[in-house]
Amino acid sequence: MEPSEEHLAVLKNYFGHKEFRPLQWNIIRSIINDRRDNCVVMATGSGKSLCFQYPPVFCNGLGVVVSPLISLMEDQVLALNMCNIPATLLGTAQISKNIYARINDNEFRIVYVSPEWLTGEFGSEFFRKLKKKVKITLVAIDEAHCVSQWGMDFRFSYRKLRVVREIVGGDVPILAVTATATEPVQKDIISSLGLKNPLITRTSCDRPNLYLSASIKGSDPFIDIRDFLYKEKLNCSSNSSCIIYCPTKKKANKISDLLNSGGIKCSLYHADLSLSVRKRVHKSFASDEIQVIVATIAFGMGIDKPDVRHIIHYGAPLDIESYYQEIGRAGRDGLPAVCHVFYKNADFSKKQFFFSNLQGKYREHKEKMALLIEEYLVSTDCRRKMLVSHFDDEAKLEKQERCCDNCSKEKLRSNLYELQYDLTEDALLLLNAVETLGGNYGLQMAVFLLRGSSSKRFPVKYQSSKLFGTGNNKSDEYWKLLGNLLIRVDLLEEIHKTSCGWNKNNFPYKTLAVSENGKAYLINERHRKKVKLKPTLEMIPFIKKFIPSYRTKGEWLYSSADEPSSSLVDDKSLRQPLLEDLVYKEIEKFRCRMATSLDCIPYMVLSSRTMQLLAQKRPCTIEEMSKVEGITKKNVETFGKELLECITKCQESYKPDSSKVQDVQKNLKRFVPKTKNILSYKNDSDDRMSSTLVDPSSQSADDMSIGSTRPNELPEEGTILEEETLKESQSRSSSPSTVVSFKSAAESFQSASKESVKSPEGNYLSDDDDFFSLVSEDMLSQKNTIQPSQGVQNKVSIPTKRKRISYEEETPVQPKCPTNDPRTLNTRPTNPLMGKSEKELIVQINKEKKNILKKKIKL
Template identity: 45%
Template sequence: MDDLSNSFNDNDEKELIDQFKAVDGIEPPHKEHLDVLFKIFGHKEFRPMQWKIISSIINDRRDNCAIMATGYGKSLCYQFPSVYCGGVTIVISPLISLMEDQVLSLTVANIPACLLGTAQTQQKKVIEDIFDNKYSIIYVTPEFCCGEFGRNLLIDMDKTLNVMLVAIDEAHCISSWGHDFRHQYRELSKVRSILPYVPILAVTATATTRVRKDIISSLQLRDPQIIYSGFDRPNLYLSVYLKENNGVIGDLRNAMIKQHGEWVFSGPTIIYCITRKQTEHVADLLQREGIKCLIYHAGLTIKQRKDVHENFVRDKVSVIIATVAFGMGIDKPDVRNVVHYGAARDMESYYQEVGRAGRDGQPSQCTIFYSNADLEILRHITSLREFGYATEKTKEQKEAMTRFFWKYLETTGCRRQFILQHFEDTSNRNSQPVLKCCDNCTKKLKHTPVEYEEVDSNGLIDLTDYAHMLLTSMNVMGDGFGLNSYIMFLRGSKSSRMSTKFQSHPLHGSGKHKSDNWWKCIARILELEKYFSKQTVKKPTFSYCATYLCEKGKQFLKDVTNESRRAKILVEPPPDLRVLLKKKPCVYIYESFIIYKPTTNSIPYVKTNNVSNIPIEKISRNKTETDVEGDTQKEERMKIYRKLLAKRTDLAFCLDCMPYMIASNEILMNLAQLRPRSVDALKQLKC
């Protein structure tokens, strides 16, 4: 290690000083800072925002609120100060599994750390070691540090130890406006009174302006430095699919690759499902396809969940089918796919969950498969899980967050820009579609435009008349019926369930020229825009969702009849409505074929396409000698990379730690590329 510490020469230091001159008012890190960073943490340089936080803690003893994208290096911001200064940092984190992983990771790096809480079986011994100054980093749960015993312990630590910092991880849990609000976190305001002179660092990857303000207020931060790294994760490719009729496996193949004739995932994969039952169903189907996977949900025992977690992070199994219980504790940098088989609850939850993908900076896929039924399932689960204690205002907040996420699913614009705009990130605003961004950008760049009926040149459809028909049917029949009753009325049903007085109404059957699916699409759009709402009605032997016109819907019916201020509903058609609007016959270009989808029930046929009509990016060109040489070099690199992966796994097994704690995938890729043959060459490796 001493030899490696000499890798910082005068040129290196000058380069780093120039780098930090761009950060106003911040003195750049000195050589002794960089030596500790490299010897202990294995990094040659700080990122500017990392150093800005660390410097303010070490030099100014200042509070910080840091909103930093996943993978940016939040942990280093609270681990470095006490390691460098020789004091103690107290880290408050919501998940035992996450803290256990971090303690293990620090221990492997020879940084003394411990976990203090109800999960600690040797609590008395750990506390003795704490007061003997044996630990630099102490992890605690919010429940522990806010309890009477924990508060007294913090007071004693403040009196006898050099407490450098209190770090609050996943700080969005503090805010009732956040997606993962936890009551215990709200109690953390007590920390300020217990440790009044210790700087507090609140860190999270997901916080809107409102949530950030709530964090600062709740923790009583004093003139905090607010750090904002941006929310863009450019290495993540975002895509959304409607669930098809060809089943789970057929859907999931859109997120898989074909290798040696078999469908597989491209690397470590997390598949999130909405319910426990779904996780078991999806896992069963994948196992039948020969894909080794494990399930994870809150119904498993603590030991079972811990075993699944360890098997995944230690690369013993590469696919996990889980509910959101498989959450923030997943500190595995090389997850290549995060799949949601079913919609997420809201944008904040989704961003947090896809944050497990590509933490090593390598390209990764984030895919959603959803159906309209997911909206009802999420509404039901949310009411059971969260609304028992919630106020009406909180319920409205949660429902609004779910409705907003549905807009993300159905947008035809850039999904990355949609997310960035939600989090008020203007750092990477781009109005034009770009490659390797999202499915919508790819379609606009590569696919032949598809024509849709009833859609104008701006890509909008006028739903005014359809909305008028559906909302009028609700007005005619009255509130309290299920949605299907109104659709049956519009479609002209003669069912015995349809009252004769409704069957004789002029509006009865007025919508029979459109299908059930059409009217369900229209209804969902109107529900998401709050023209009507649904409420669960419980009967002695059954329950159902009843519909009720909202004020917006009633006002629309008044306005639409007034020609002077006639209401208009112009929307981008969502995916399921676009399917119904697609003009026929449809022609699909694929490689060197045109596939014609006929308008009748006749048998489809395939016709060989003239090469001159194929989009230029689809034409396969003959390989040149340069191509062959490039392929050979690439294959050689991959062989070395695979051997390095195997060696890393062996070392991790011997050291009883996670493989990524030995070396990241990026370091292994660089090793395979550079193939250093000396220590001097190894020093040039970027890490």
């Protein structure tokens, strides 16, 4: 049965949608027509709320919604009232004296209650009496995973909600909804609530609009967060909201102080603050008065702001399910958002203290969930796949351009890291060291043994062991990382113990032992297989340092400066301001004025998605405006004419101006050659040549280092790309971004190879202006040792701490220099960069990059 015109009219008038999303109508129809119980597991942003808000509005009845947090209920009640849907909440936050009389008179369509209030004596008695006077359309239990002790954020008051069936009777359907529930948790929800023959709806937990990433903490939290926000803000609107989660209140206070003292305005939110302060901070954040919140986990569940663009965890999340719930605050409007975790290895060991008071299978379950988040963070595999597969083993993810940082890096450095590396020798050393210690000590003691430590903590009796000092050629950190890796592959295992005796206080600790699989591996010497493992992100620098063969000769060096910005919002800073952008900004200002006038939160006036559609379609009449997705009947009645006038004025005052863009393009020419700019990479193991264009108009400012490319613009192998002039591109398109044309690489390569100079490393420098090959890493480190021939572009390689930057500049044809006199390269008057030290070159390039940033900011 499809929805009728009456159903769709109610949907448009009250909720602003033209049609139901997939599966929404099946759930709503089963409630309205079949009066059937439902258990719904849908990803955040899939439209769960509509499933319990629509039926009472259509049936003119009462919907009772159980929600865990008062702040969440207050926001949702205000949003419903803005849509002309009468709603209220009951509980300790309710101060109105006549509210109960108004509910009895059926003045409200939706009533929010807390689980404690509903299962209490007064609340249960009130609804028993109410059922005789008012038609209760349904009872909805939001965040239903709190019912199950196997789900994250278990609350005992939710467990008591089984009495709801007794209170409202068997003819009132119960709807349990959640975004985070595995199949065992889903079964526990159905059983605990006593749902009768429920319709089970389960969709994928994947949220494709979220970009997932993680990195290791630096020495300074302020620098970590500042650099991340600075990088993201270049490609996001100025009012993008960000939540920074911290594991403790102490850490939240510290980071908040650091950010504010460093010029990043933010507010603090945690349980030690007074209720009035928390309410003020919550309102300021929801109203876009502040963009950054530093908070403990308690804040996350209580916010319903749809346009949060960044979620930062400074410290590893507690477990995989908590992490999924916390990043659920980002991108609830379906638009792109970024979720990043800063962590270090020590974060994982600290979690054991949270589980010390747990017992039995529940403790095992929580430890397993904690191990999964550890694997998620240290893995170099697809993060999205790991996250979604926890909730659905059979989930099939569609390939998408922007998925996670690991997938982005894989595109850029497909040959940089081997899938697995032979760690047999080191693994055997560590396994034998743990076996020698008899499982009585932790990982640190095994590292002391291998490193030959003279620490007072290390028992003297083990200094005579054959293993003492056998691993001193590698660092403590490397052995610890390897130990954690062997734990994850079940060659080592942690044993949890509790200290006992006088003045021990039953303090929990853990020791390290060889697992059953590890013992079998040590015994079976004859048929022993190699331990081939994929190194974690933290191990890669150590493997490169200690094992030179890990990196192939001639491969491209990679650093974080090469990474594409993880923002999914297009960078338009180098393009002429479009009419659509200007209209959007004017609508955004109008929204803020209306929110102040109506005393509500801006997103309740118009959502970000609705503003985008209005800016794209730019309606000219009230009728056209009312058809835009997200515009309700109440919107049209309240501010329809004013909004239409705002859009019309903006269109009339729009005057295109390309002077600013041309000014920026002029500055960009200082970085790139005027003609074709081609970079080629050649690996000694492969005679094929591939080329990629460095297109300055497609790069963000933080990627504006010579030689960096964006992963979504890599051309096919064997293709040479040419950069046309700005004048030609403007004649073809209204957008002044650079137009790129393709031609076959064969002709250019053949003409270039006739007079090319082959270096001792097997890489090429060509005399032809149409072709320029990038030399290998080994050659880059030997500055000015390759002798260019007539007409070749000068190349200065600048080694830095993290990467090598290649700066190229065209020069006129010069006579050949003496073959073995590199000093002449440093004294050429035609190249202003020659003769300068590496430090001076780096300073000059950074100065140029800052100038471009200033130009971009002005636009």
